Amino acid sequence: MSEKALPGRGSHGISRRGFLGATGFTLGAVVLAPRITPARAAVGSAAIGDGAHVPALVIGTGYGGSVAALRLAQAGVDVQMVEMGMSWDTPGSDGKIFPKVTSPDYRSFWLRTRTKAPLSNFLGFPIDKDVPKYTGILDAEDFAGITVYQGRGVGGGSLVNGGMAVTPKRANFQAVLPSVDADEMYGTYYPRANAGLGVGMIDPVWFETADCYQFSRVGRKHAQRSGFAWTFVPDVYDWDYMKREAAGTATKSALDGEILYGNNHGKKSLLQTYLARAAATGKVTISALHKVTSVSPAAGGGYTVTIEQINTTGDTVATKNVTADRVFFAAGSVGTSKLLVKLKATGALPNLNSEVGKGWGENGNVMCGRANHMWDPTGKLQSTIPCSGIDNWDAGGAFAEVAPLPTGIETYASFYLSITKNPNRAEFTWNASTGRADLSWQTAWKQPSITMAKTIFDKINAKEGTIYRTDLFGGNRIWHDTLTYHPLGGAVLNKATDNYGRLHGYTGLYVIDGALIPGNASVNPFVTITALAERNIEKIIATDL
Numbered sequence: 001m002s003e004k005a006l007p008g009r010g011s012h013g014i015s016r017r018g019f020l021g022a023t024g025f026t027l028g029a030v031v032l033a034p035r036i037t038p039a040r041a042a043v044g045s046a047a048i049g050d051g052a053h054v055p056a057l058v059i060g061t062g063y064g065g066s067v068a069a070l071r072l073a074q075a076g077v078d079v080q081m082v083e084m085g086m087s088w089d090t091p092g093s094d095g096k097i098f099p100k101v102t103s104p105d106y107r108s109f110w111l112r113t114r115t116k117a118p119l120s121n122f123l124g125f126p127i128d129k130d131v132p133k134y135t136g137i138l139d140a141e142d143f144a145g146i147t148v149y150q151g152r153g154v155g156g157g158s159l160v161n162g163g164m165a166v167t168p169k170r171a172n173f174q175a176v177l178p179s180v181d182a183d184e185m186y187g188t189y190y191p192r193a194n195a196g197l198g199v200g201m202i203d204p205v206w207f208e209t210a211d212c213y214q215f216s217r218v219g220r221k222h223a224q225r226s227g228f229a230w231t232f233v234p235d236v237y238d239w240d241y242m243k244r245e246a247a248g249t250a251t252k253s254a255l256d257g258e259i260l261y262g263n264n265h266g267k268k269s270l271l272q273t274y275l276a277r278a279a280a281t282g283k284v285t286i287s288a289l290h291k292v293t294s295v296s297p298a299a300g301g302g303y304t305v306t307i308e309q310i311n312t313t314g315d316t317v318a319t320k321n322v323t324a325d326r327v328f329f330a331a332g333s334v335g336t337s338k339l340l341v342k343l344k345a346t347g348a349l350p351n352l353n354s355e356v357g358k359g360w361g362e363n364g365n366v367m368c369g370r371a372n373h374m375w376d377p378t379g380k381l382q383s384t385i386p387c388s389g390i391d392n393w394d395a396g397g398a399f400a401e402v403a404p405l406p407t408g409i410e411t412y413a414s415f416y417l418s419i420t421k422n423p424n425r426a427e428f429t430w431n432a433s434t435g436r437a438d439l440s441w442q443t444a445w446k447q448p449s450i451t452m453a454k455t456i457f458d459k460i461n462a463k464e465g466t467i468y469r470t471d472l473f474g475g476n477r478i479w480h481d482t483l484t485y486h487p488l489g490g491a492v493l494n495k496a497t498d499n500y501g502r503l504h505g506y507t508g509l510y511v512i513d514g515a516l517i518p519g520n521a522s523v524n525p526f527v528t529i530t531a532l533a534e535r536n537i538e539k540i541i542a543t544d545l
C-alpha cells in the first residue's frame, strides 16, 4: 500500500505550523511549510544528500542521540541526525497523528502486516488484526527467544513509552555501572537529565480521588496489606494537563486510551524537550526514513556512512554515502548492537573489540495480571500513564509497576509490569548466511524473572484470596515472558567502549545510548540512559573536540 493510498493523508484541519508550534519542534525549512504536506516530502526537503560531509552524525533520535545532538550543537558543532523511522507530524484520516491503543491501524506497527500487541488477548479472545504494511511507530522485533518492543520515529522510544522516569537507588546504580562516579551522577547528571526531560510527579492529593487512578489505589492497598513498599513513580506526562483532561477542559490523551502507539497530547516526548532545544540551536538537521547500514573509515579521514532512504512501505528508494568526522551510535541497544556486530564481522570496522554484541539483557521484564474480587473494581476509566510501583528489589529482586488496563470497561484485573534482577545476559552475533544479527536469548532464561515477580504476587494472592489472570497473553499463560520493553547492553561501557562511550579500536566513534548499560538498570531505564549520555557527551566535548 503506497503512502498516497492511505486514507486522507496530508489534508486535515490541524495545520502543520500549528502542530510544530505546539511541540516546539522546528527543523529549518520544514517549519516554513505553510500547510500540511505528506511527511515524507517534508522530511525529504531537509534530508541529507549523497556525498555530503558533516562534522557529527548521530544514528538515531532517541534519548542518547537527542542528548548528543543538543550538547554538540550548543558547543557549536553542526549535527546531522539520521532516523530510520518517520517524522510523526502529519495527521491520519481521523485527524490525529497517533491512534489509540484499543484501535491500532497502519500507524501502529513497524512494517508488519498483523499487529503484535503486548496484550494479545482480551477476556481470553485474541485481539491482533491485519494492518497495511507501513513504517509505523512501534517495532515488535522478533528474535529466536524474545520479542523486543522499540519506538520508531523521530523521538525514538519517547514516542511510545509510558514516560515513567525513574532514578534508580544509588546502590543499585553502583552495582550496575561500578566504573562510573556515582557522586557525579547523583550530584550533576541525574538532576540534569530529570530537568531536561521535564520529569514530574502526580499530585498526591488529586491521586486520592481521581477516578482514573482507582487501579493504582487498589494496587497500593493490596501491596501494603502484604507488607510491601508501595511508591509513587515520577513521569514525563504533564500532570496538570492530565488534571484538565479529568476535569473535561483539555483534549483527552492519557484518559482516552492513548499510549504505545503515541500520545497526541500531554506526554513530554523528546520532541517537546531535548529535540526542541536541539532544533532551536539551528545547528541540528534530522533525516527521517533514513537507515544507516554501514560505517567504515574514509580514505581522507573520518568515516564513510552508508544510508538507505526508505519509503513508508520499507522499500529502499535511494542509497547515500556521506562522510562524517565523528559518528555517534544512538540506534538503541538493539539497533546499535546489530550494527556493530555486522560492521566488525563484515570487515567494515574490524578493530572493534570482542565485547561488541555482548552483555545484552531485557531489564528482567515480565508481565502478569491478577483477578480481583468483585468488591475490588479497578475502574472502567484508567489513565494510560502509570504512577506507582511496588518495591521488593532488595528482598526479592523485583520492582513492579502498577500498570493500567485501559479497556474502557471494568475488568476487575490488576495488571503489572515487573522489572527484575534477572542475571542472564545474551549476545548478538552476525549471521552471514541470513545477513542478519542473531540474539542468543532463550525464553527459558526468563524463569528467574518469574521467580522474582512471584515473591510479590504469590504473597498478595495468598493474602487477598485471589488468583492470577490467564486471559491476557494467549495460551492460558499467567506470565508474559517472551517480551521486553527495556533492551539494554550490547556495547557495554568500559568494555566495548572506554569509560565514556568511545568505541575501542577507532577514534571518533562513540556509543551513547542504552547499549552502554549492561542488561539491567533496576528500574525503567530512560532517565539513566539520558543521565549517562549527559555525562559522556560533556567529557567528549571537553576532551575530543
Ligand code: FAE
Binding pocket: 059, 060, 061, 062, 063, 064, 065, 082, 083, 084, 085, 149, 150, 151, 152, 153, 154, 155, 156, 157, 158, 160, 161, 162, 163, 164, 165, 166, 260, 290, 291, 292, 293, 330, 331, 332, 333, 335, 336, 339, 485, 486, 487, 512, 513, 514, 515, 524, 525, 526, 527, 529
Ligand atoms: P531509542 O529511544 O530506542 O532510540 C533509538 C532510535 O534509533 C530509534 O528511533 C530507532 O528507530 C533509530 N534507529 C535504529 N536503528 C537505526 C539505524 N540503523 N539507522 C537509523 N536509525 C536507527 O534508544 N523506559 C522508561 O524509562 N520508562 C517507561 O515508562 C518506558 N516505557 C516503555 C514502553 C514501551 C512500550 C517501550 C517500547 C519502551 C519503554 N521504555 C520505557 C524504554 C525506553 O523507551 C527505552 O529504554 C529508550 O527509548 C531507549 O533509549 P535509546 O536512546 O537507547
